[in-house]
Amino acid sequence: MTKLTFCGAAGTVTGxxxxxxxxxxxxxxxxxxxxxxxxxxxxxxGEFPFDASQAEFLILTHAHIDHSGLLPKLVKAGFKGTIYxxxxxxxxxxxxxxxxxxxxxxxxxxxxxxxxxxxQEEVEPIYTMxxxxxxxxxIEGVDYxxxxxxxxxxxxxxxxAGHLLGSASAExxxxxxxxxxxxxxxxxxxxxxxxxxxxxxxxxxxxxxxxICESTYGDRDRDDxxxxxxxxxxxxxxxxxxxxxGNVIIPAFAVERSQELLHDIGVLLNNNEIPDCDVYLDSPLxxxxxxxxxxxxxxxxxxxxDEEQLFRHERFHIVQSVEESKAVNQIQKGxxxxxxxxxxxxxxxxxxxxxxxxxxxxxxxFVGYQSPGTLGHIITGxxxxxxxxxxxxxxxxxxxxxxNYSAHADQGELLDWVVERGPIRGALFLNHGDDDARKxxxxxxxxxxxxxxxxxxPSFDESFELTPGSQPISxxxxxxRIETTELETDWHNDYAVFMLDLSSKLDxxxxxxxxxxxxxRLATALKE
Ligand SMILES: [Zn+2]
Numbered sequence: 001m002t003k004l005t006f007c008g009a010a011g012t013v014t015g016x017x018x019x020x021x022x023x024x025x026x027x028x029x030x031x032x033x034x035x036x037x038x039x040x041x042x043x044x045x046g047e048f049p050f051d052a053s054q055a056e057f058l059i060l061t062h063a064h065i066d067h068s069g070l071l072p073k074l075v076k077a078g079f080k081g082t083i084y085x086x087x088x089x090x091x092x093x094x095x096x097x098x099x100x101x102x103x104x105x106x107x108x109x110x111x112x113x114x115x116x117x118x119x120q121e122e123v124e125p126i127y128t129m130x131x132x133x134x135x136x137x138x139i140e141g142v143d144y145x146x147x148x149x150x151x152x153x154x155x156x157x158x159x160x161a162g163h164l165l166g167s168a169s170a171e172x173x174x175x176x177x178x179x180x181x182x183x184x185x186x187x188x189x190x191x192x193x194x195x196x197x198x199x200x201x202x203x204x205x206x207x208x209x210x211x212i213c214e215s216t217y218g219d220r221d222r223d224d225x226x227x228x229x230x231x232x233x234x235x236x237x238x239x240x241x242x243x244x245x246g247n248v249i250i251p252a253f254a255v256e257r258s259q260e261l262l263h264d265i266g267v268l269l270n271n272n273e274i275p276d277c278d279v280y281l282d283s284p285l286x287x288x289x290x291x292x293x294x295x296x297x298x299x300x301x302x303x304x305x306d307e308e309q310l311f312r313h314e315r316f317h318i319v320q321s322v323e324e325s326k327a328v329n330q331i332q333k334g335x336x337x338x339x340x341x342x343x344x345x346x347x348x349x350x351x352x353x354x355x356x357x358x359x360x361x362x363x364x365x366f367v368g369y370q371s372p373g374t375l376g377h378i379i380t381g382x383x384x385x386x387x388x389x390x391x392x393x394x395x396x397x398x399x400x401x402x403x404n405y406s407a408h409a410d411q412g413e414l415l416d417w418v419v420e421r422g423p424i425r426g427a428l429f430l431n432h433g434d435d436d437a438r439k440x441x442x443x444x445x446x447x448x449x450x451x452x453x454x455x456x457x458p459s460f461d462e463s464f465e466l467t468p469g470s471q472p473i474s475x476x477x478x479x480x481r482i483e484t485t486e487l488e489t490d491w492h493n494d495y496a497v498f499m500l501d502l503s504s505k506l507d508x509x510x511x512x513x514x515x516x517x518x519x520x521r522l523a524t525a526l527k528e
Pocket of ligand 1: 067190
């Protein structure tokens with residue numbers, strides 16, 4: 001008997017983690033950090049819904065933190081097995097897990113400073129650097145399309161998922177004792193679009209008992225674009241931004257997005273297609289990740305320049321120290337500054353925003369998804385004022401968005417991937433997507449001729465009994481660990497919006513008497 005439990009990314013897009021109990025022991029597919037508002041993040045502090053010390057090995061689809069970021073916590077909770085991943089994923093994790101441990105330690109330290117002042121009990125970081133080091137020591141690299149046997153009775157192979165350097169779908173075969181048959185599972189991991197720089201489109205064999213497919217963009221179809229069209233779009237944006245007479249600030253994910261941008265901007269500079277500019281990459285993690293991309297450059301495709309020049313144009317400045325970063329803050333015009341985090345909720349990008357967002361000649365160019373509740377989401381939502389490091393800033397810069405750097409397959413591409421992987425003998429599970437995306441994707445797959453009674457949208461912590469060739473049997477929906485309605489926005493988000501509104505309202509009302517009257521009305525409301 002095999003039991004599959006969806007421990008994360010069910011009805012949401014972060015915290016990917018599936019737990020499998022089989023005739024041949026227990027194991028885990030991905031172990032991601034929950035990202036989003038404070039309520040979502042609180043899940044990272046709770047216990048795993050399974051006994052980590054009983055899990056014998058782990059299959060990791062790719063290095064993104066929402067798939068790998070709780071590996072050190074798993075180790076802290078007693079996991080001692082091997083972590084299987086592709087070699088580029090293993091190399092990226094060297095930097096990403098250490099970076100994440102550093103963030104966990106500093107978050108806890110910052111919080112504890114506040115808590116000590118208030119006389120409250122201190123909190124422990126979710127995990128520490130030694131936990132990350134232990135996790136890194138458990139990783140074993142396995143190439144694409146190569147069967148490996150983590151344990152007799154279970155075999156696995158990775159397929160290119162076209163989403164990120166080293167990203168994979170995982171095909172898992174388990175000997176089912178009761179039926180004497182082999183149970184075939186395919187975990188999509190995150191799937192890339194057809195047109196993606198550096199990687200071929202996703203691949204995996206057809207015909208499985210169960211497919212577990214991501215549905216991030218299950219309800220969204222993008223305009224078709226080619227890599228050339230995308231380069232044309234960034235050319236237009238950079239030209240427009242630089243001609244305004246200020247800097248162009250690009251918040252970007254450190255891994256892959258930053259390298260895609262460097263590649264495209266390098267090509268544009270070589271062809272003299274954009275105004276003269278200096279390009280600064282200011283993210284320690286992006287700098288280290290770039291080294292991994294250079295290492296695997298011979299396996300990447302669509303590279304439109306010499307390999308020696310890749311990510312190393314003479315106008316590129318890879319910023320290292322904090323002092324260098326501060327010096328970049330002083331530049332008034334003519335600079336393109338790429339910095340992380342991509343959603344502006346942490347990292348050096350906040351300093352670059354502080355130095356540029358209030359100036360009307362600046363441009364802030366967003367090239368990635370902005371999760372609700374993050375500073376990037378607030379800025380792209382059209383806020384006139386924002387709070388950064390406790391200080392309020394006027395948004396005078398031009399805010400621009402470019403949607404075609406996505407690392408995710410859109411609706412049409414997801415549907416094609418599923419259809420091409422059929423026939424599905426048992427069921428299709430849609431995870432890694434919000435409920436609207438999953439609902440729409442289910443309907444669309446129905447239109448494509450897939451029996452919708454075989455399509456399941458699992459809830460948080462829901463378990464299913466799996467048998468070769470049969471429909472899965474749900475073991476019931478457990479009490480969710482958090483109120484799932486809070487995933488999109490929670491009271492912390494409401495509070496932040498309210499405080500900004502209050503502050504702008506007080507700015508608007510110039511008369512001190514009227515200001516006092518406004519505060520009195522709010523005070524009365526508080527007493528209700
Ligand atoms: Zn991903």
